[in-house]
Amino acid sequence: MEKRARITLNRTVKISNRSERPYKEKNSMNNAIQYLREFHFGTVVFRLVLAMFSSGIIGYGRTKRAKTAGLRTYMLTGIGAAMSILLALYEYEMMNSLWADTVSSVGLKFDASRFSAAVIGGIGFLAAGSIIGTSHQQVKGLTTATGLFASVCMGIACGAGFYECVIISCVLIMTALNIMQPLERQYKRRCRNITLFVEFEDIENVSVITDMIRSKNAEIQEIEIERVKKEGDAYPCAILNLRLSKEQMSHSDMLSSIAELDSVIAIEELIS
Incomplete structure (x- = not known):
């Protein structure tokens, strides 16, 4: 009876150790994500590279189709959008540290949304330039314009450290531009x-x-x-x-x- 009791005890110990592994892995993953959400040099580089890479994936597909806005255009818009929100975060950090005395004496107020709002408004000029009317009374470039707008919003999410949104939106944008295009053409022909x-x-x-x-x-x-x-x-x-x-x-x-x-x-x- 003593031997059986010892065996049972050992088995329960092993099971409890196995159940702790997923918890530790989940904990370490959460810590890594939390680290990437912090604002320092390493995360700034990571967010800019992520913005360039995710926007570049979309731009590469547009380049293959010989569209007006291609790989470099999408990359630059994504990086620029990420920079805007990073500048907002930098201003917030400085206003609460080195600039704190000046801010309190002057009475400045911080508004993080004004940077991203200015970028979204400014992309309208770039998007409007990609829309053209053909001699056959067709309007071309609407998909390119909306793709640039989506790329800018994705870059803002990169700069803000909203990585879940970046991954999901990148997949959805690629689906809309690449997978849905042949289906749309097939529907129009039918x-x-x-x-x-x-x-x-x-x-x-x-x-x-x-x-x-x-x-x-x-x-x-x-x-x-x-x-x-x-x-x-x-x-x-x-x-x-x-x-x-x-x-x-x-x-x-x-x-x-x-x-x-x-x-x-x-x-x-x-x-x-």
Whole structure:
């Protein structure tokens, strides 16, 4: 009986030691995160590098797609945003230490949000420069502009030491820019609404094109006619907003049907 009692006692001791390991690991992880939330030289470097790296991941994907704002642009916006909140933290530390006497005598008040608010307001100028209107009445650069805005907000989170937000937002931004793009294009191609840019020989050919579209049971929701210059000559063209029939006629079928007309010089589907 004594031997059995000793064996049982030893087993319980071993189990209790095992249960303490996850607690110690969790404790050390919390201590590491708490250390990174402090404000000193090491955490300043870490936050700036994290802002550059997380923004650079997004910018790399934009560079591969030959977008106006690429790797370096996203990196710089992320670093600049992180610097703004780090400057706010530095000002707070100085106002409560070396500048304390001056602050109390002058009566200054600290507002940490003004730095980040100024950065978010200033990014509007950079984002607006990336939005352009094409000759086909398309607006391009909206995704780039919103991506820069999201990158700036992520940089502010890096500077503030809100690492959980940085990791989650980086994953979500990458998902929205890379994974959702082909799904969005696939949805638009299956959608019954379609926008076409058609270039033809003479203005009288518009009726031929519209008659052919109606023969396919498609609805012409809007039509805009203008002229484009090509090799010194001005050709009439039209931007057509159509709604295809319920028979699920594909976009490619409509494009090929219009392209077969003798009067049509060029045709293109406009996908934003």
